[in-house]
Amino acid sequence: MMQLERQKKILDYLNKNRKATTKELSQLLDVSATTIRTDLNQMDKEKLITKTHGGAVYNDRSLDNIELTGRAYIFDERALENRKEKEAIASKAIKLIKNHMCIYLDASSTCYTLGMKLSGFTKLTVITNGINLALALKDVPGITVILTGGIVTSVSSSIEGLLGEDLLTKIHTDIAFVSARGFSVENGLTDFSIYEADLKRRCVKSSAKTIALIDHTKFNTTSISSYASLDDLNMVITDFGLSEHTKSIYENAGVNLVLAKEV
Structure with missing residues (x-):
């Protein structure tokens, strides 16, 4: 699974469930916890989600102006x-x-x-x-x-x-x-x-x-x-x-x- 597709699935999951643990996402996407942490760090920097200790929570404004498929800061x-x-x-x-x-x-x-x-x-x-x-x-x-x-x-x-x-x-x-x-x-x-x-x-x-x-x-x-x-x-x-x-x-x-x- 490519990085973009994986991060889209993470965002969709957080949108539905509001929060998730690293272990939870790792099992969901069948990748290592290290891979998930790397994704979450990048998505947090880009203000798509908020990284927490052991997982992440959804940002309500994540998709207001930023589409993951063509992601770029305003x-x-x-x-x-x-x-x-x-x-x-x-x-x-x-x-x-x-x-x-x-x-x-x-x-x-x-x-x-x-x-x-x-x-x-x-x-x-x-x-x-x-x-x-x-x-x-x-x-x-x-x-x-x-x-x-x-x-x-x-x-x-x-x-x-x-x-x-x-x-x-x-x-x-x-x-x-x-x-x-x-x-x-x-x-x-x-x-x-x-x-x-x-x-x-x-x-x-x-x-x-x-x-x-x-x-x-x-x-x-x-x-x-x-x-x-x-x-x-x-x-x-x-x-x-x-x-x-x-x-x-x-x-x-x-x-x-x-x-x-x-x-």
Whole structure:
């Protein structure tokens, strides 16, 4: 049973029964308790359920705005999470951008935070699949915005799919700034949407450098679709909340890890 199908069954069960133990769900789905705990941890982070000691309870607002089959935080809600960390990461990343560059910024709230710092350039080209970012930058002097083609998603305010693939094969960026739903040594950068992952995979391939902007809460987590391995990344910028233990694990795996100070 795939992760998405399993988590859908967990959510359906909690919707009917309001609560469940890890053992109960393990027996129901015929998987290990460790697998169930991993699912519950991820679903709790995404505010689909509330994890408790030994199990989970249903969130009444779980399905108000978030569908499990196309799960994504509403953009404004994501932007409010870990704001200090994202500001610190963006402040570090902006120092890498120079005039006459062509850069890619994905539709993540972290890249949006970076985009809001783009001013004072005489000539800069920004390619993005983020609708909010494109609208915010379109009138900024010195910046040319190119929006990738594809399908508009309402909850994440992004464009997904590969209708703009031809564009990405013709334009080569100096730096691709990307974020992710999860980052692990084994699976690299991962996203929930396979369509957005496909788009990012092509952006990474077309870029001279790839720099991941990942806050500390994304480390040691994995989502459904991998789009970049550790070898694809020139640098990972994270925040001051990353533990020394986690830092050493990723540095020992060969990651060029840069920690941003609190701003």
